[in-house]
Amino acid sequence: METGDSGLARAAAGGDREAFAALLARHYDGLFRVCFRLTGRQDHAEDLTQDICLALPAKLNGFRGEAKFSTWLYRVAVNAAHDARRRAATRAKAADGWGDWEIGRRAAQADTAEGLDWLHRAMARLPAELRDTAALTMGEEMTHAEAAEVLGVSEGTVSWRLSEIRKRLKALRDEELSA
Incomplete structure (x- = not known):
């Protein structure tokens, strides 16, 4: 070799x-x-x-x-x-990009959690019939007809209740923002 x-x-x-x-x-x-x-x-x-x-x-x-x-x-x-x-x-x-993404994800998660906390508190302030209507139509994604059948009311009443929920939640938000 x-x-x-x-x-x-x-x-x-x-x-x-x-x-x-x-x-x-x-x-x-x-x-x-x-x-x-x-x-x-x-x-x-x-x-x-x-x-x-x-x-x-x-x-x-x-x-x-x-x-x-x-x-x-x-x-x-x-x-x-x-x-x-x-x-x-x-x-x-x-990793930096991933870190930025993770920071953004956590911030969005915190915003979502904060929004849900506010929504739960606001919903608790509504009368029971409005909460029930919201739970069925928004939470369970029932149609107005299905929610009306469960609640024993007309579809028009369900529609009115949803309109009332939106109006009251907006008023609560405006009240909190101005305070």
């Missing part, structure tokens, strides 16, 4: 596991140092180094021997670090 880096790289590119192991043994520490300098954190450098080592068998076919193997390997590391930073920035941007 050739012992120079170029020969080992050609052999490893051809599938020689021993040549690949020899290349890693020679260059792993230097690769890790470069990754550490590129990332500034040991845990990120360890991950990046491992990612490069996993991708290296496929990348070895791109080594032409025009530069020293270590120079080529460090270029691979720099490119991998750039890719990792781009992925991290994309994830951060997506």
